[in-house]
Amino acid sequence: MSSPSPALCAAAAASCSTPLRVASPVVRFRRSGAPASVVSAARAAAAAPAVSDDLVLRIAEQLEDSVGASSPLLDPLRSASALSLLSTRWPTRRSNEAYRFTDISYLRSLPISLPSQPLAVAPPASPYASHVHFSDGVLTSSSGAHVSALADIPPGRVRDRAAAALAASAEFADKDIFYDFNAVGAKDVAVVHVPEGVSMADDPVHIMFSYSGCGDGSMMMSNPRVLVVAEKGAEVAIIEEHFGVGQEDGGCYWANPVMEIIVEENAKVVHSYVQQQSFVAAHTKWTVVQQNTSSNYEFVEASIGARLNRHNLHIQQLGPETNTQLSTFHFSAQNKQIHDLHSKLILDHPRGRSHQIHRLIASGTGNGIFDGNIKVNRYAQQTDAGQETKCLLLSSKALVNVKPNLQIIADDVKCTHGAAISGEHDPNAIYFLQARGIDAKTAADALNFAFGAHVINQIPFKPIEKKTLSHFKALLASSRQNEK
């Protein structure tokens, strides 16, 4: 990438406190070969009311150095995010409401490194014809109809659509620091573009993200990015799987993926997301969905890995009569493991339907957080929105913080929500199993399993469902051993 002039750097840095949008070329944190200037750029920024943060700038700078040549289509997004990083402070529990219950200090506990060059790794086997593989955040392979790397898309309609979507992402108002890191650090984007009226519902696109870490005592950060566009009347199923590979206990790394999904009129996206990262990894993820008129989005999540897991799930309704189904399951099985889901569903149009269920198990000294926001704005009349969260605490030291919240401005709506936190199962269910000869302990184990299986069972693809269930079962058994 050509280096912009120092003057432009300074101008860009100083402009961050104003709403001025910087045109391409991308904002630089540092002039090439001038390592000290990042601080001075920050100082320049700090002269304005906005405050910069050395840690944030350091990471941003590392990311920018690692990216090298990238598609110019990413430039608007990258410069917008670079600009906001200049004035973003590292979130803390005190300073940032969105992190009030989530201790992300684990991310600061180790130095951060970045994969220097794409690793020559054979892609993991997929049972599906359409698949994409990211190795430590680098898009290494993609195959199947309508699936491609952004860099490989020939000029034309598909490329223009992707460019427009990425440019629009630059305007994403609810983003946070991790979204910006991804935008600055993403080298390429995997694009799934399903043309109008095409149905691939039974032929899912399997997107695999494998992570290995570098094993040198640092935390290797990666920023994979995926864009899914389902055009009018199209149907597509996405399986998104994140997992550690290589080292026996799993590598130490920081995965910071972003998945953006655009569901156009009458289109349908079925999205299954499984997170089985290593237990020393950090996983901060964004899923951003836009739903147009009469579209369907069905999402099933099973997050059972990572030491620190934060998922921001953001769904915006762009037209009436949308249908949104969200089912998520988080399992904090290990000591000090943190699982956090922040979901936000914004309804702005009439007759939207949504149903959200959230399940969380915390054992040992595990920690779970759920903030589920549903906004039913003024014109979202006749919305039917339901939300239900249930948490199960398997030990006296487990901790959960749940904040289900519905903000309703429209006056003709049906909204329900329920939250339950419990340390034990329904005694009637336990007794029912006992009455069939199953002892109370085995019965409780079966119900713990059922608690998660209830969500995992909704993954519509058998091989993925079975694999996730058996992984969950093994973790449940080992967490029980730990409790003893």
Next chain:
Amino acid sequence: MGQNGSGKSTLMKVLAGHPEYEVTGGTVLFKGENLIDMEPEERSLAGLFMSFQAPVEIPGVNNYDFLLMALNARREKKGLPALEPLQVYPIIEEKVNALNMNAEILNRAVNEGFSGGERKRNEILQLSVLGADLALLDEIDSGLDVDALEYVAKAVNGILTPQSSVMMITHYQRLLDLIKPSYVHIMEKGKIVKTGDRALANYIDESGYKAIATA
């Protein structure tokens, strides 16, 4: 038999060790052992089976896995090796067919979204797969259509052997036409106030419980 609230279901639940009830005195001997000293699962493994009047929904627990788990708990008790899912399938499938149920019911979560009739049939499916020396059946006829009742009755008659017994609660003659009782007991305020044979049930059907209470 007995009026609503006379204690029929309570008796069954106490026998099956329901946690809502605490037994403050007396003993219940079953095959020479005091049931009251046993945990609910021990009672089940000893050969006691109670069908629930209102079977519990257990979301996330697959019906087939549940049957397998219960079956293997019995085998473990007898010192037999656990069976694998595929080994058991033919056995369970046969019982499902005998009850004229859709095999799809095995893939669903236990009782979740089941109709009243499906729940009752699912109880009898458990009975026919697990077997019992004494089966306590609490109003298995409620919620069943005429055809379903016939299949259920056939399954119950199938487990009746000279070594096993069935005790059932019912308000309706139709079930008694299909599963012929040796004895009919009438309960009132927690006590058996009259014992007879099938003729007693006919008498109740014609004259009501008042006739007995005042007798």
